[in-house]
Amino acid sequence: MSDHFTRQFFTRLRTLPNAFLALLVLLVAAGIVNLLIGAPLNIYVMLAVSAIAALLLGLRFLDANFTQHRIRAYFHSADQWPILTRTYPLYKWVDLYRAAQVIVERYPACDTLLTEHNMPLKYLLQESFIESLRMPLKPPTMMPRKVSATEEIFLPTETVWLIRDEQNLPDGAIVRVHLISYNQMVQLEVACRDASAAAEIIDAILDHAAAHSIYRQQIISPMFQRQIKSSFRDDEGNVGFDLMFEPDPEVTDDKIILDENVRRVVERTVIDFHTRREELMQYGLPGRRGILFYGPPGTGKTYTCKYIAHKLDTATTIIATGHDLVQIRAVCDLAKMFQPSLVILEDVDLMFSERDLNPHTPILGDLLDELDGFQANDQIIFVLTTNAIERVEGAIKNRPGRISQCIYLGPPNSQLRREYLTVLLKPYNTQTVQLEKIVSETEGVSQAFLKEMIFRAVQISTERNVDGEGVVIQQNDLSTALHEMTTGGGRFGKRIIGFQVEP
Incomplete structure (x- = not known):
């Protein structure tokens, strides 16, 4: 038959x-x-x-x-077909599923089976009446997956497409995307009488998934192990490697206060370079670049990184901190996969310190290998931050081919403090505040100190709130906040809160 x-x-x-x-x-x-x-x-x-x-x-x-009977009703001899299988981490599930949907719709005839059988495709194709009765055609479990920082969809744990094209694919093919429950991996399977035709279908799916990935031009952070999520609504059942969406920090030009020299260097070294990269590459410049922000805590290194991430909205931003730096090879692989990309590595002195004092020497070697391994046409920008540049391995900070420029972010001068305080006080009634007095009294403090001082002054002012008056900050509120923050902690206490930080 x-x-x-x-x-x-x-x-x-x-x-x-x-x-x-x-x-x-x-x-x-x-x-x-x-x-x-x-x-x-x-x-x-x-x-x-x-x-x-x-x-x-x-x-x-x-x-x-019954699933097996439905498949064999289309392809009676499918149990003799070769099956091509690819297995991928959980983060590729949405991309693979959507790509498969697009590719199978190109065929004139396509039937979709939503079912759930946690077994390889070959068992669904076998010719066994008794076994087939154990494979009912039942609705699959629908699992939540984020497709952006604010949007979530539900995917079926298993979908089988039966496709055919009398001219280009006369024997038809079977395409399957399913979640392997025990290890949370995603499997793409294609069965076809002609193995080369199956390979073409897989290639088409993978090409489309790569080109239209949900992670492109997003801000993401890798997750290498089970983690507690910050929202009660977020699913916490995922294990192993996954990617998490981060919201756009929306740090615009009018929200960031930088020294003009620093702003000019950041603009040229990172933002303009990204904007005109293709043009610059035609003149022989490599598409990769790296910068290192260093300086005391609370001086705006992380905030400047957020500003860059917001400005480079056509790049995929990958943020790796803490334990994520152990998997630096995987982070760099993501950067290559989703380029043009921006890779932000925070507090690199904790993992990539001088090799003589570094217990993580193999990981340091991984970073050096990755920085040297990029091709001239790879479009990747690295931004590293550290509070202790003297601890960072010299082969990173002193090698122009790896780091193009080290940029110092220190405590703001009087002009920057004036601008910063003006922005922080803008939402409140400050008619009696002597701004210049506060500027002169906060010589040497960090931006983080100024923000905390304003927050404390707001709290103090609300202690005398009158209904309908709103927040009215007086000069004494700021003086009290400054006094409380600079007394009682000693020299080390002042350093912790960013007062009189040392360059």
């Missing part, structure tokens, strides 16, 4: 009208009655008709309720 005949037979059987199905039921019932009471009908003719009707109803039932 050919696949074409089988397919046509079951297609017609599947589309039989309800009235015809009712007739088949009546014929079966009539045959049973005739057999039991000996009605004056030709018993053999009646039994034959009833048997045929029962067979058709049975085939219709199997086709409608």
Whole structure:
């Protein structure tokens, strides 16, 4: 029996009208009655008709309720087809599923089966009637997946597409995307009589997934182990490697206060370089670049990174901190995959310190290998931060081919403090505040100190709130906040809060 005949037979059987199905039921019932009471009908003719009707109803039932029978109704000889299988981390699930949807829709005939069987495709194709009855065509579990920082969708744990094209794919093919429950990996399987045709389908799916990935031009951070999520609503069942979306920090030009020299260097070294990268590469410049922000805590290194991430909205930003730096090879692989990309590595002195004092020497070697391993046409920008540049391995900070420039971010001068305080005080009533007095009294403090001082002054001012008056900050509120923050902690206490930080 050919696949074409089988397919046509079951297609017609599947589309039989309800009235015809009712007739088949009546014929079966009539045959049973005739057999039991000996009605004056030709018993053999009646039994034959009833048997045929029962067979058709049975085939219709199997086709409608069991996965294996539905597949074999399309492709009777599918159990002899080669199956190409690819397995991927969980973060690629949405991309693979959406890409498969797009590719299968290119074929004139496509039937979608939503089911759930936690087993390889080869077992769904085997010719075993008893085993097939253990594979009911049942609705799959729908699992949540983020597709952006604010949007979540639900995906079926298993989808099977039966596709065919009488001219370009006459034998048809089976495409399957499913979540392997025990290890949270995603499997892409394609079965086809011609292995080369199956390979072409897989290549088409992967190409589309890579080109239209949900992570492109987003801000993401890798997750290498089970982690507690910050929102009660977020699913925490995922294990192993995954990617998390981070919200756009929305640090615009009017929200960041930088020394003009620093702003000019950041603009040229990072933002303009990214904007005109293709043009610059035509003149022989490599597409990769790296910078290192260093300076005392609280002086705006992380905030400047957020500013860069917001400005480079056509790049994929990858943020790695703390334990994530152990997996620096994986981070760099993501950068290559989603380029043009921006890689932000924070507090690199904790993992990439001088090799003589570094217990993580192999990881340091991984970073050096990765920085040296990029090609001239790779479009990747690295931004590193540290509070202790003297601890950072010299092969990183002193090598122009790896880090193009080290940029110092120190405590703000009087002009920057004036601008910073003006922005921080803008939402409040400050008519009696002597701004210049506060500017002069905060010589040497960090931006973080100024922000905390304003927060404390707001708290102090609300202690005397009058209904409907709003927040009215007085000069004494700021003086009290400054006094409280600079007394009682000693020299080390002042350093912790960013007062009189040392360059």
